[in-house]
Amino acid sequence: xxxxxxxxxxxxxxxxxxxxxxxxxxxxxxxxxxxxxxxxxxxxxxxxxxxxxxxxxxxxxxxxxxxxxxxxxxxxxxxxxxxxxxxxxxxxxxxxxxxxxxxxxxxxxxxxxxxxxxxxxxxxxxxxxxxxxxxxxxxxxxxxxxxxxxxxxxxxxxxxxxxxxxxxxxxxxxxxxxxxxxxxxxxxxxxxxxxxxxxxxxxxxxxxxxxxxxxxxxxxxxxxxxxxxxxxxxxxxxxxxxxxxxxxxx
Numbered sequence: 013x014x015x016x017x018x019x020x021x022x023x024x025x026x027x028x029x030x031x032x033x034x035x036x037x038x039x040x041x042x043x044x045x046x047x048x049x050x051x052x053x054x055x056x057x058x059x060x061x062x063x064x065x066x067x068x069x070x071x072x073x074x075x076x077x078x079x080x081x082x083x084x085x086x087x088x089x090x091x092x093x094x095x096x097x098x099x100x101x102x103x104x105x106x107x108x109x110x111x112x113x114x115x116x117x118x119x120x121x122x123x124x125x126x127x128x129x130x131x132x133x134x135x136x137x138x139x140x141x142x143x144x145x146x147x148x149x150x151x152x153x154x155x156x157x158x159x160x161x162x163x164x165x166x167x168x169x170x171x172x173x174x175x176x177x178x179x180x181x182x183x184x185x186x187x188x189x190x191x192x193x194x195x196x197x198x199x200x201x202x203x204x205x206x207x208x209x210x211x212x213x214x215x216x217x218x219x220x221x222x223x224x225x226x227x228x229x230x231x232x233x234x235x236x237x238x239x240x241x242x243x244x245x246x247x248x249x250x251x252x253x254x255x256x257x258x259x260x261x262x
Contacts, residue, residue, distance in 0.1 A: 014140045015065065018133045019086040022165040022181050023198050025134025026084040026127055027144050027212045028069030030077060031252045034058060037070050037079075040229050040250050044222065045142040045214065054107065065136035067143045079252035081212040082115075083147040083199075084125035085165055086134060090114045093126040096164050116164070119156040120208030122149055139188055141261050145215045149179075150204035157201060157208070167198065175203040192242060211247075215261035219246045222258050226250075 019025040031037040034056055038049050041060060047067070051058030057071035073079055087093045090104040090112045101123060102115035110132040115125050127134065137143045151157045154177060158169040167179040172193065179199040187195045216222050220237045226248045227233060234255050235247035249255045 014137055014143070016134065016136060016138060018129070020181075020184055021086055021088050022167065023086050023184060023186065024083050024147050025086040025129075026069065026125075026132070027081055027135070027147070028057075028071060028084075029079065029081045029250070029254050029256075030071050030073035031079040031250075031254065032073055033252075034070050034072055036251060040231060041068075041070065043229050044225055044231070045216075047142065053110070059132075062137050062140075062142045066132070067135050067137050079250070079254040081210075081254055081256050082123070082125050083210045083212060084113065084127040084134075087126045087128055087165075090126050090128040093164060097160075118149075118151075118160045118208065120151045120153050122151060122157065122208035122210055124210060139215060139261075141215055141217045143215060145213045145259060146200060148200040148202055148211050148213065149208070150202050150206065150211060151208045152203070152205055153208075154201055154203055169201065172200075177201045211255065211257060213245075213257040213259055216258045217261060219244045219258050219260050222246065223248060 041047050047060040049058040049060055059066045060068045094100045094104055094114045097116040099117040101117050104114040106112050109130055111130040112128040115123055117123055135144050139145055161167040170178045172178045178197045180196045181198045184196045223233050223237050223246045230251040232249045234249050237246040244260045247257045
């Protein structure tokens with residue numbers, strides 16, 4: 013399942029980071045993950061690649077917008093998703109020839125992107141070292157968030173551990189056969205008293221080494237490496253303060 017050509021409706025499909033200085037960001041992530049970049053495309057936007065396959069985007073942040081990683085969910089119609097959500101912070105617009113997007117706000121203020129694909133369907137490589145693995149919603153009100161994402165994307169919630177729930181999309185088969193959660197899991201939700209937000213996770217071969225390397229490249233360690241069976245994780249930040257997590261690939 014590591015190579016993907018398309019994504020069903022309701023499945024997170026793409027992640028990107030909008031920053032004040034894309035050149036500096038590409039230098040950081042290129043050294044950290046070994047990413048190579050294509051671009052620029054419209055809006056000073058670059059596509060990170062592993063083995064020639066697109067894995068993430070880095071672009072110029074609009075004035076007044078802080079750097080941060082964004083998650084996009086594949087939809088049949090961005091406009092229909094925006095109407096279903098009712099809370100739209102970026103109105104639907106075309107990013108041709110790649111696709112069409114909008115940004116929605118959930119009841120707690122968490123922001124999620126929606127993506128209607130044209131030429132770009134999403135990450136072409138997932139669930140392997142230096143590629144995207146999963147996104148997580150951190151929220152103070154899991155019940156309200158669960159209702160919102162069910163109405164907009166058809167996600168169902170299931171308790172997994174204290175304070176942690178799984179978002180499942182019935183009928184979807186993703187992930188890897190040996191993973192410790194059902195293969196219809198599309199995201200994770202964690203109770204958190206901080207601001208509601210989405211985070212992104214990348215698989216790596218050595219979380220400890222990546223944490224040390226990030227600091228040397230001008231980034232920082234937000235949460236030092238720790239064991240989270242069956243993997244080891246860390247939360248890092250790039251030179252602009254955009255946080256992301258890394259997990260050891262099985």
